[in-house]
Amino acid sequence: MTKIIEMSRTHPPLVPAIFDPEYRAAMNGVLSRFSPSEVVGAHRWMGTDADRQAGAAFTGRRLGSTPDAGRVIVTNGTQSAFNMLFGGLVGQGNVLAVERLTYPPILVLAKRFGFIPKGVEMDGEGIIPEALEELCRSDGPKALYLLSTLQNPTTATMSLARRQAIVDVARRYDLQIIEDDIYSLLPDDLPPPLSALAPERSWYMLGVAKTIAAGMKIAYVVAPNAALAEAQFWPGVRATFWMAAPISAAVSTQLIETGGTARIIDAVRQEMVARHRIVRPMLERTDFETKDGALHVWIRLPETVSAADLAVHIRERGVNIGTGDPYALPGEKAPQAIRIGIGHAKSHAELEEATRVIADSHDEFFRQQ
Ligand SMILES: Cc1ncc(COP(=O)(O)O)c(C=O)c1O
Incomplete structure (x- = not known):
């Protein structure tokens, strides 16, 4: 072949050279601090307190300050979090505003959940605020899914002014913002995510797949507040497949706590x-x-x-x-x-x-x- x-x-x-010793040390750390049966004997639900605090510290790198751990949900990767967010925040027959060229799984999920993705015109900085406003007037989307940094596929990255303009439209038209910041940990000197500018309506997603390891299947979601986090994700309400595998959540927590995550990045x-x-x-x-x-x-x-x-x-x-x-x-x-x-x-x-x-x-x- x-x-x-x-x-x-x-x-x-x-x-x-960096990842292997860090990951081994984190795994050993988990297995020496906790009994294995304690780690994998039960679901971790939305994450243990320590997981959610680690997730708060990790997302705080980008959000500018550490969010309250009650707002953080540990998930089995960004894609699994999509299932909960699009189903719950957009819903059948409703419109989700997306970038004109959008991450392909969104289109698959639109068919599965019966929501309608509508594209917003982009320029070199991503979504154009006037085009978003026009879509809000004509189609009344429930939410906006976007990447404000290193958009996939165009690599468009929003300036602070653009981020503020998009937030302004979202506030005026009562849009929920689902922000996928997965590519944001490698560039230097970025403006804050939209979720830091409008935390009251933002669902911030920071997966580890593009910086630490795709196979860890961990993404941290920060909800507008603890009550909404529970309403959207609590497994009693909907399906439970979005939950992180406990061993991976525990290793990720250990890596964040020991600084291994920062060294790998x-x-x-x-x-x-x-x-x-x-x-x-x-x-x-x-x-x-x-x-x-x-x-x-x-x-x-x-x-x-x-x-x-x-x-x-x-x-x-x-x-x-x-x-x-x-x-x-x-x-x-x-x-x-x-x-x-x-x-x-x-x-x-x-x-x-x-x-x-x-x-x-x-x-x-x-x-x-
Ligand atoms: C925009 C975007 N979001 C999410 C993902 C994957 O995230 P995860 O592995 O956390 O499900 C990718 C991977 O290609 C991506 O490009």
Whole structure:
């Protein structure tokens, strides 16, 4: 079988020299502090007090201050939290405002829960406030799902002024904000999330998949207040599949408490600096968009070039990439563009090899125009 280099995912790079000893120490720490039967003998529900305090400290890194632990819910990853939030906050037949190009699972969940995703026009900073306001007037959405930092797939990141303008619209039209901040831990000097500006209506989600490890399946959700957190997530009310596996929740808590989380994030951040140094000069002939700390690059193509054909061409040369198509809303057309994940390649040599294939294939397609 020919080797395929995976560049379609936005996984963070592995940093085993730091991650492995930190994770081992955290696991050993959990097993020496607690009896295993205590750890895995029961559900952890929304998290133990210590889990929720750790989640408060972790999300506090971005929120600017540590939220009350009663507002925090420990979940089995962002995607599982979606199931509770979209079902409960939007509901059947109602509208969810999303970015015009949105994270594909939202579209799958829309079908499952019967809500209607409506796209809001974006520019280089993400959702445009006037376009959101227009949608609020015409369709009365219940909530807005967005990434204010390193939007997937475009890498658009909102300035503070843009964040404030979106919050202003949300307040005037009584929108709940479901903010997925999963890519926010690697860039430096970011403005605060919308959830820090409008905590009374925000559901803040901070998963560990893009910085610590995708397989840990942990995301912390911060609700507007403790009562709403319980109403939305308490397992007695709805299904329970969103709960974190206790051992993973316990290890994550231990990693946060000991500073291991911060050390792993620093190592991933450094590795991404090196990867950006490799990739950016190689793509300079393309119309690419990325930012420091981004795990992916978005490359726009002329509308006369087929992104799907280019992806097939690149795959035939041993590299798997994504196109904009899965991000388009039903009935809409994605712009011709490709998305390449730069964290997943196993080495710098592999990253360089794959990026060369992408850049050369891109040039070939351009010449054929
Ligand atoms: C925008 C966004 N949210 C969430 C996730 C996945 O989150 P989790 O692994 O916490 O379910 C991804 C992964 O690709 C993503 O791109």
